[in-house]
Amino acid sequence: MANKAAPDSSRRSERSRRAIFDAALTLVGEVGYDKLTIEGIASRAGVGKQTIYRWWPSKAAVLLDAFTEGVDEYEGLPDTGDLAADLKFVLRATADEFNDPAFQAPYRALAAAGANDEELSRTFLARLMEPGTRVYVDRLRAAQETGEVAADIDVRIAVEMLLSPFSQRWLMRTGELTYDFVDTLVDQVLRGVRPRG
Amino acid sequence: MANKAAPDSSRRSERSRRAIFDAALTLVGEVGYDKLTIEGIASRAGVGKQTIYRWWPSKAAVLLDAFTEGVDEYEGLPDTGDLAADLKFVLRATADEFNDPAFQAPYRALAAAGANDEELSRTFLARLMEPGTRVYVDRLRAAQETGEVAADIDVRIAVEMLLSPFSQRWLMRTGELTYDFVDTLVDQVLRGVRPRG
Amino acid sequence: MANKAAPDSSRRSERSRRAIFDAALTLVGEVGYDKLTIEGIASRAGVGKQTIYRWWPSKAAVLLDAFTEGVDEYEGLPDTGDLAADLKFVLRATADEFNDPAFQAPYRALAAAGANDEELSRTFLARLMEPGTRVYVDRLRAAQETGEVAADIDVRIAVEMLLSPFSQRWLMRTGELTYDFVDTLVDQVLRGVRPRG
Amino acid sequence: MANKAAPDSSRRSERSRRAIFDAALTLVGEVGYDKLTIEGIASRAGVGKQTIYRWWPSKAAVLLDAFTEGVDEYEGLPDTGDLAADLKFVLRATADEFNDPAFQAPYRALAAAGANDEELSRTFLARLMEPGTRVYVDRLRAAQETGEVAADIDVRIAVEMLLSPFSQRWLMRTGELTYDFVDTLVDQVLRGVRPRG
DNA sequence: ACCTAAACGAGACGGTACGTCATGTCTTTTT
DNA sequence: AAAAAGACATGACGTACCGTCTCGTTTAGGT
Numbered sequence: 001m002a003n004k005a006a007p008d009s010s011r012r013s014e015r016s017r018r019a020i021f022d023a024a025l026t027l028v029g030e031v032g033y034d035k036l037t038i039e040g041i042a043s044r045a046g047v048g049k050q051t052i053y054r055w056w057p058s059k060a061a062v063l064l065d066a067f068t069e070g071v072d073e074y075e076g077l078p079d080t081g082d083l084a085a086d087l088k089f090v091l092r093a094t095a096d097e098f099n100d101p102a103f104q105a106p107y108r109a110l111a112a113a114g115a116n117d118e119e120l121s122r123t124f125l126a127r128l129m130e131p132g133t134r135v136y137v138d139r140l141r142a143a144q145e146t147g148e149v150a151a152d153i154d155v156r157i158a159v160e161m162l163l164s165p166f167s168q169r170w171l172m173r174t175g176e177l178t179y180d181f182v183d184t185l186v187d188q189v190l191r192g193v194r195p196r197g
Numbered sequence: 198m199a200n201k202a203a204p205d206s207s208r209r210s211e212r213s214r215r216a217i218f219d220a221a222l223t224l225v226g227e228v229g230y231d232k233l234t235i236e237g238i239a240s241r242a243g244v245g246k247q248t249i250y251r252w253w254p255s256k257a258a259v260l261l262d263a264f265t266e267g268v269d270e271y272e273g274l275p276d277t278g279d280l281a282a283d284l285k286f287v288l289r290a291t292a293d294e295f296n297d298p299a300f301q302a303p304y305r306a307l308a309a310a311g312a313n314d315e316e317l318s319r320t321f322l323a324r325l326m327e328p329g330t331r332v333y334v335d336r337l338r339a340a341q342e343t344g345e346v347a348a349d350i351d352v353r354i355a356v357e358m359l360l361s362p363f364s365q366r367w368l369m370r371t372g373e374l375t376y377d378f379v380d381t382l383v384d385q386v387l388r389g390v391r392p393r394g
Numbered sequence: 395m396a397n398k399a400a401p402d403s404s405r406r407s408e409r410s411r412r413a414i415f416d417a418a419l420t421l422v423g424e425v426g427y428d429k430l431t432i433e434g435i436a437s438r439a440g441v442g443k444q445t446i447y448r449w450w451p452s453k454a455a456v457l458l459d460a461f462t463e464g465v466d467e468y469e470g471l472p473d474t475g476d477l478a479a480d481l482k483f484v485l486r487a488t489a490d491e492f493n494d495p496a497f498q499a500p501y502r503a504l505a506a507a508g509a510n511d512e513e514l515s516r517t518f519l520a521r522l523m524e525p526g527t528r529v530y531v532d533r534l535r536a537a538q539e540t541g542e543v544a545a546d547i548d549v550r551i552a553v554e555m556l557l558s559p560f561s562q563r564w565l566m567r568t569g570e571l572t573y574d575f576v577d578t579l580v581d582q583v584l585r586g587v588r589p590r591g
Numbered sequence: 592m593a594n595k596a597a598p599d600s601s602r603r604s605e606r607s608r609r610a611i612f613d614a615a616l617t618l619v620g621e622v623g624y625d626k627l628t629i630e631g632i633a634s635r636a637g638v639g640k641q642t643i644y645r646w647w648p649s650k651a652a653v654l655l656d657a658f659t660e661g662v663d664e665y666e667g668l669p670d671t672g673d674l675a676a677d678l679k680f681v682l683r684a685t686a687d688e689f690n691d692p693a694f695q696a697p698y699r700a701l702a703a704a705g706a707n708d709e710e711l712s713r714t715f716l717a718r719l720m721e722p723g724t725r726v727y728v729d730r731l732r733a734a735q736e737t738g739e740v741a742a743d744i745d746v747r748i749a750v751e752m753l754l755s756p757f758s759q760r761w762l763m764r765t766g767e768l769t770y771d772f773v774d775t776l777v778d779q780v781l782r783g784v785r786p787r788g
Numbered sequence: 789a790c791c792t793a794a795a796c797g798a799g800a801c802g803g804t805a806c807g808t809c810a811t812g813t814c815t816t817t818t819t
Numbered sequence: 820a821a822a823a824a825g826a827c828a829t830g831a832c833g834t835a836c837c838g839t840c841t842c843g844t845t846t847a848g849g850t
Contacts (some may be wrong), residue, residue, distance in 0.1 A: 012800075033313050034313060039830085047801085048802040049802095050800090092383065108312050112311075112312035113309070115305050116231060134304065138231060143313070157381050160361075165358055168357065184351050190389070193388070193389065197364070206822055238821095246810095246811095246823095246824090246825085247814090431805060431806085437827095443807080444809090474823080503707060506706035508829095509763070515764050519764070552773055554766075555756055562751065566720070575748070578745050578748055579751075583752065587783065602796095604795070639797045639798060641796080641839085644839085776825090
């Protein structure tokens with residue numbers, strides 16, 4: 001993703017843009033989302049407030065862009081032929097990522113802000129969640145064709161059964177994201193998804 | 198729940214307490230959580246600001262109490278012997294509830310506030326989510342004893358496979374909460390949970 | 395004048411009011427009227443901006459009150475029987491006052507602000523200029539009765555002939571306010587005002 | 592005056608210069624001096640801000656030039672032999688001019704700005720006030736030679752006795768500039784200035 | 789007729805101050 | 820003693836201008 005997010009104007013200062021992103025991400029980690037202020041970002045970035053207001057409508061939008069900037073293109077899931085192993089491998093890696101404190105503050109803040117702001121939510125989903133989800137859908141559909149997954153399964157919902165418990169635990173702090181949890185989750189989901197017989 | 202939230206002090210004005218709850222719930226619907234203010238609540242309720250600060254530490258706490266006040270005791274799930282039917286029945290009812298606009302604003306606001314505030318999150322979970330979750334866990338455990346559910350299933354995770362996709366869709370607006378969705382979800386979860394044979 | 399300017403409200407903080415006046419007068423001397431800011435006054439006075447905005451509509455109004463607070467009741471002119479001597483005595487004293495740097499900044503600022511703000515101008519005139527003018531008018535009228543001043547003289551205009559050149563020199567910096575100037579001015583005005591014959 | 596204010600550079604755009612003057616004079620009438628902004632002038636004139644900053648140091652300077660541009664060369668006072676008549680004639684004309692609304696806003700603004708800005712004040716006096724004053728001084732001196740005015744009169748101060756009450760009334764709004772006022776003023780000043788007999 | 793350097797329009801930039809709003813604390817008066 | 824009312828110091832909001840600084844684009848002269 002990112003790095004093609006060309007400035008909206010040829011006049012725009014790339015230097016300021018970067019400084020704002022850095023400041024926003026640093027500050028959200030230091031003081032939390034609620035105490036993150038546009039003034040704080042501006043002053044930390046050595047930038048006039050207007051420069052932020054000129055290009056973003058809200059602190060959430062700044063944070064979203066800042067966060068997006070740092071996220072790499074999503075690659076497809078591995079396909080070793082062993083569906084369970086593939087899913088466990090990727091979900092374990094994702095668990096590691098979500099357990100990284102530097103990642104938590106901005107992502108959690110954005111998810112929460114999205115709950116109250118439908119517009120922001122749409123962008124958040126389209127830019128961060130949807131691409132992440134699609135690779136799972138694709139992998140399961142592939143598995144459906146090889147017969148690893150039953151034909152009458154609703155793949156989208158199967159993916160939700162896999163990813164939502166994961167996201168929910170993390171977002172609402174209802175549980176730890178351990179490898180054990182991930183493995184059991186994958187196993188129980190696949191159990192319901194495999195062809196019977 | 199509710200109705201045991203006795204005044205903390207005999208001196209406390211019940212009338213003010215109700216007025217504050219009413220104002221908070223009305224306002225969160227009207228202006229949204231971010232623009233909900235203590236001053237606004239106080240003035241709408243015809244109450245001094247101090248009366249709010251005296252009894253609650255934050256607007257989130259007010260809202261949580263206000264919301265809790267209106268929620269009824271959770272009853273156990275029905276047990277007709279048909280697990281799928283029981284789950285679909287209750288989840289459909291819950292979908293109706295979550296689709297009610299009056300319910301959405303405060304609940305969504307609390308869920309989001311919880312994401313950024315660990316302390317609030319704990320209360321939110323303990324007061325609203327945990328009781329709701331437990332009845333499912335209980336019902337599945339009962340089913341495990343009758344053999345409807347395999348013995349080696351992690352019931353807690355099974356419940357998450359059922360409820361998280363539901364919550365997630367609603368909270369993040371990733372999809373509609375239709376009866377179709379609920380039914381398919383229940384079916385696919387149970388498929389993975391039933392004893393093999 | 396002043397010292398009866400009771401707080402507009404029993405709740406009002408006298409301490410803040412004084413601090414604001416002190417800060418305003420000090421600052422207008424230090425940085426000049428144009429660079430005098432509400433924010434600067436508030437911060438120097440150790441007071442919230444709102445406390446200023448609550449009680450005054452503009453920095454000019456603050457300054458006017460601050461200045462007024464320090465000005466004493468105007469007393470009548472002396473009447474030694476020698477009109478010229480009396481006028482010279484008082485005008486010389488006034489010249490000294492107007493040559494005092496601490497007095498200049500706020501007074502000049504107010505006079506200038508009044509030129510562009512009709513509302514402010516009215517208060518400025520009523521509170522500061524009119525009382526100062528009246529004592530001259532009274533003295534001349536008294537002189538008219540003793541026959542020192544001709545009966546057909548327009549006393550108001552005579553006073554303007556005396557005071558306006560004085561004010562104008564000072565305000566527009568068109569000349570110095572020396573004792574010589576004052577004496578000559580009094581002499582030439584009285585020459586035109588005395589009964590002929 | 593005017594029409595010799597040649598462009599400082601041959602490259603300079605006459606068109607922009609005029610547009611800036613027009614905009615400045617129009618705007619000062621519309622919004623007043625305090626709310627007159629460089630940005631506003633530039634945008635109204637269809638000109639870049641830099642074009643203003645390139646040629647003038649402040650909005651006061653722009654306004655002063657704009658105003659000066661429209662003022663004609665001062666001519667000497669008429670000398671019909673009747674000093675009182677000559678003075679009344681010219682002062683009445685000046686009263687008409689000062690009562691013209693289009694004239695008031697910029698002139699008042701400049702006078703006020705001059706009170707707080709010594710540098711500006713000097714230019715304002717030299718360009719607008721001094722030439723206006725000199726013609727009166729000249730006329731009175733001529734009268735002194737013909738014996739219409741006593742030899743021991745300080746002519747400069749006599750002129751101030753004539754013009755300052757006039758300016759002061761207008762600038763501070765302490766009175767109307769009527770023909771009656773002008774006539775009485777001239778009469779009372781001349782009374783004090785004529786040789787005694 | 790071309791070339792070049794200035795002046796130009798546009799407008800982004802780092803700042804300062806604006807006037808408003810809400811915070812959480814406090815004091816005064818009423819119930 | 821709790822409550823309504825509301826002043827207070829604090830601090831962020833989002834806006835308006837400041838004066839400086841590039842950007843292309845006219846537009847005069849000088850060649």
